[in-house]
Amino acid sequence: METSCAADHSPNDAAERTTVVALDQSEESFHALQWALDTLRFGVSDRLVLVHARTSPLSHATGFGGAGTGYILGTEAVISMERSQEREINAFMDKAMELCREKKVKAVKHVVYGDARDVICEEIQKLNANMLVIGSHGYGAVKRTFLGSVSDYCAHHVKCPLIIVKKPHEKSHLKN
């Protein structure tokens, strides 16, 4: 009792609280996750759900050849693209899980096909999440920070509290 005067943070000891953390490969979303792990206090009854929205490689494939005309990819090509995408996804999602493990925070991965905006909002509903943590890819002219379209969308549409974490600009760093 006397060793620390910050009270143990577990407001609803019985209830499990779910925090959705939206992730992609970007530095910004990892920064958001790390910020949440460092700043927020997660207790034993809390868990993070790391959500990544995955786009089908086909949507990239139809862009080849310009205006998506004329190219028909064989199933083998599609399968190999999906596999390589999966490897990439697993790589960074596992990295994210490791960050959670380091902070002894329970976490699970949810990789879902679809547009990030919809996937995040749907996962929040499905999981009845208590909170969303999301980074922002905002790029602004003249060193102003704006909001990326996914975080902006979520800010408008999710019903639960959300935390938008922007990556601070370096003083001498110019964002292109």
Add this chain to the structure above:
Amino acid sequence: MASEGDDNAAGSLLRRRKVLVAVDEGDESMHALSWALDNLIVPGQAVGAEHCSTSDLIVLLHVQTHPQVIVGPAGPGFYITPEIIDSIKKHQDEVSKKVLLRGKMLCNEKHLETETMVAVGDPRDSICEAVEKLGIDYLVIGSHGYGAIKRTFLGSVSDYCAHHAKCPVVIVKNK
């Protein structure tokens, strides 16, 4: 004396956060404050009469609209007297006092050190400026979003702050 770094499940050094909560007369901002107090903020424990140095510091900010803006531009035949300005300011100061006291009481329940602050101007700019000036770790703001079919949209102040504040922004929607 409490040693920092103890009793944290994560094992990291406990550092107190400076959290800015924008409050106004509306229930939404008090709801946002309550939610943050229950879910995010590291509460303190009454340690004698002193506040715990590792619990978070809450800065409650109330932004008053500039009296000139309330009165509107002076036109022919209408002259804004200093008395009018004064009476508006007086009323606003009472509102600030009431709002900040309400917020402070919520924080006291968690034994948190609280600072109160009043700014005059546009809430959007005032909040973002306060974030920079005070070295705020994160901002908590309610959402006055009004939408058709009672969907939660984003009020203009929370939307602006989400875009422009230089710290993480916690937006708590209406219940």
